[in-house]
Amino acid sequence: MLGLGEAEWGAVALSLKVSFWATVLSLPLALITAQALARGRFWGKSALNLAVHLPLLMPPVVTGYLLLVLFGTQGPLGRFFAIFGVEFAFRWTGAALAGAIMGFPLMVRAVRLALEAVDGRLEDAAGTLGASRARVYLTITLPLMAPGIAAGAILGFAKAMGEFGATITFVSNIPGQTQTVPTAIYTFLQVPGQEGAALRLIVVSILLSAGALIASELLAARMRKRLGR
Template structure:
């Protein structure tokens, strides 16, 4: 998808671009509501998928879908930018050496765009972890099924005597986030060194 937006020109590209980025600008609750309308039990897509036994509404699968939709633009954007930054002269050189377009992508473009891919995964992951609005609107807040960490913390703060539990979850999320941040930093630095041929 990022490659499509970075390197191709096609009819409707700006529309696709807008749709991909929409969840970034729309209020999360609006995104969640739209998801409910399309993927809900009576939604156009939801009804069709239900025939195959795939149900999103008020299930953990729906929570995953909501997080995915919300995280997608944050994932795509840095990857796209770093693909755009890859020197196309290197891709030409690869083609003269006999590499078909998809092999150029996997052997040259993607490895050279790696820092952006890592950054995108980091941002997407962070968004998915913190996702609150769209999830709660789409699949509600069912413990053990659709509850994200943010939703759980919010519930606990609304409950008397919930402070200790909330605190535990806060610490857990700080740890997860720190580990992810450090890991992505290490990966990006390693990838950056390789880029300069060192």
């Protein structure tokens, strides 16, 4: 495919691995957060909304630095997870964490919009027929939200796939260990004669991003159709 070399394939494979785990680990928390923001009434809701979207507002380098301070080997959370043998700084796991945090706001927004579009009258009707809250959520709310959840997961995956600033600040750019597609492109562009390798990875990145965007739009259209809008 596109004549990718070993180092390029390694960057693509690592990016897919990082993006997959970033999406899988952050999606459940995104569901809970979206539920709280869409329907919750509690003190500090505005602060939670700000905290969720803060990674999109701050420079990614700042996010990466904060991750290094908190999850580095000397950071409070870094020392805590080290007890269980989990390290983040300068590891691929750190790249997954950075990708998860940067993609989290997109996930939450997509899920929240899907939840807000659910007709509450359907849930109320099910409740009056004797269905429990859990059953209403699992049989009515969740299926209606499904396209939005899938769209959020795809957007989060794509964001994690393309993350650069937070990743290179937190886990550096170590070939075969933390070098993802964006950091590999950056590296190749710094080396004379490696423009071809950078261009190939750029094409791969465009194809993956375009595929994610198209899939997200299709799912959003399906959601609107199911809701009769």
